[in-house]
Amino acid sequence: MRGGAADRSGLIHVGDELKEVNGIPVDDKKPEEIIRILAQSQGAITFKVVPGLKEDATTKEPKVYMKALFDYDPMDDKAIPCKEAGLAFKKGDILQIMSQDDATWWQAKHEGDANPRAGLIPSKQFQERRFALRRSVTTLPSLRSSTRRAFTGDAPQTCTTDCVSLDDVEIEFAEEIEEDADYSSGFHLAGFRRSFRLSRKDKKTNKSMYECKKSELYDMADVPTYEEVTAYRRQSGAKHRLVVLVGPTGIGMNELKRKLLISDPQHFSVTIPHTTRAKKNQENDGVEYHFIAKHLFETDIHNNKFIEYGEYKGNYYGTSLDSVRSVLSKHKVCLLDVQPHTIKHLRTAEFKPFVVFVKPPSIERLRETRKNAKIISGKDDKGTAKPFTEDDFQEMVRTAQIMETQYGHLFEKVIVNDDLSTAFSELRLALKKVETENHWVPVSWTHS
Structure with missing residues (x-):
């Protein structure tokens, strides 16, 4: 064994021929018999060996x-x-x-x-x-029901890419977030829009919300064992690592992103989504959305330019890889929340994502901490607020467990959102360390 007594002595090597143990000839003995001799020995043990071929000591193995x-x-x-x-x-x-x-x-x-x-x-x-x-x-639990997402404004904030028709999707709860913009801090938060639920009526009239980009079987083919890593520290002036938040709907990822953006708008930013719908009067291209033609959006889908995308009321919405690059090129930290199965596509030397899993506390704590919280529900874009239900809590915890079971090996930081202020402080500290300290990253990120 490396580092064992024989290895440290430097006197016995692989390939040596053992002749005697404590003066007892062992040429005719089986390994089990020699082990018994060793087990019964007390004090020093003397081996007589014929050295094998000496290895070249100059060839030192890299760590x-x-x-x-x-x-x-x-x-x-x-x-x-x-x-x-x-x-x-x-x-x-x-x-x-x-x-x-x-x-x-x-x-x-x-x-x-x-x-x-x-x-x-x-x-x-x-x-x-x-x-x-x-x-x-043994097949893993299906993530089909756990990848349901809330939708914000007139578009999905993020759309799953699993193969699921709308008829398979139950009514889902959404995170409570504020109006389209937050001007109180002097800047506009693109992408934060009022949430709502799909009603049964909506489900009947929209048959293709989910685009089939990949299936669950693709994820299940992955067998996580070991990943070769190396120590990495971001150099001054280098682009920031992409920060990816993952968690069940309702856990508070939007609130954490909002608090980070307000805490330092010069340092943190979010992506601007693309859409094919018509621009409204008060909107500006490149602020609320990038407005593009449907055929161009479909071309970008074909060329795998979207991290996630979906369709609603005949219009496409999506988060593009270029929108992430745009934020990083301005030397800002890009905050992104995605479905967990998309993480592997972002795990490249270009983005070097730092993946944070935002996890719910126990159901008992959810009942306590969210008893006064509201979620936005309704058929129309305005929506109505209603309290979290027991089913919402059960679904949140169940989804988190499935995410952690299937994708936990990709998470670098786990934060339990028991208390929003505490979770925010923990997240802010973790992101500070990412920028200033050594972290273990895949070897491919530094050798490419």
Whole structure:
């Protein structure tokens, strides 16, 4: 084992031929018999070995670090050759890989651990095979009902890209947000519009709200085990990392974005959505929306230029990759909230997204903290406010659990929105650290 007594002594190497243990010849003995001799020995143990071919000492292996994307306890692993030699870890831990010589069992230690001794962990290939085998007999809960989103103003704030017809979508609750604009702080918050629900009547007249860009099976094909990472710190003057917020509807992502924007409008910004609908009198192109022709929007869909998009009353609405680039090019922090399955498409060297999962507290706390909160509901664009229901709370918690189960390996920060002020302070501090401290990011983000 790397870092073990034999390894540290520098006297015994892979390939050496063992002749004697404490003066007992072992040429004719099986490994199990030699182990018994070792177990019964006391004090110093003397080996007589014939050295194998000496490895070139000058070839030093580069340090390899992996981020664990699953929990592992060797005591629960029936396949590990020695449970006591195993290394336990949690999802998100950074592991320094000491040896990948064995195809099934790697040797690793926790990054920063002063103990030099390595432990056994399942290799990436072995663990992927095990996960794939489990998934073939157990299907994950469908995210179909959990990807329902609230819609804001006359458009979806974000539209899911799962294959779902409107007839499959139940009436959903929406986050309570204020009027179209907030001029109180001296600037306009594009994209924050009054929320409303789709009524049964609306569902009958709009059959294609959801665009089929990808399916749930595509997500289920991913087998998260380990991801090779490296330490990264944003250099002064470099573009900011994209900040992605993920969470169930009603959890308060709009409120957190709003508080960040108001706290420092020169530093934080949001994207401006695209639409094919006609511009209203009081609107300006590039402020509330980018207004473009339908055929151009469809061309952009075909060319995969949208992160998310949807259709409502015959008009398209969407968030484009270029709108994110526009914010980042102004050296501002771009705040984006998306469906979790879109994260993997944003995980590129260009955007280097910092993904924050906004999680609900317990149902008991939801009842306490949101008893006076309202959600916007109604068939028309004006909407009517009504209190959260018990079903809303149940759905929020259930959706969060499914998101965390299926996409938790992509989340870098988890914030429980128990109290909005506390959650905002925690988020603000996390974003400050992203700009000033080292973070582990995929190797591909720095080597491309």
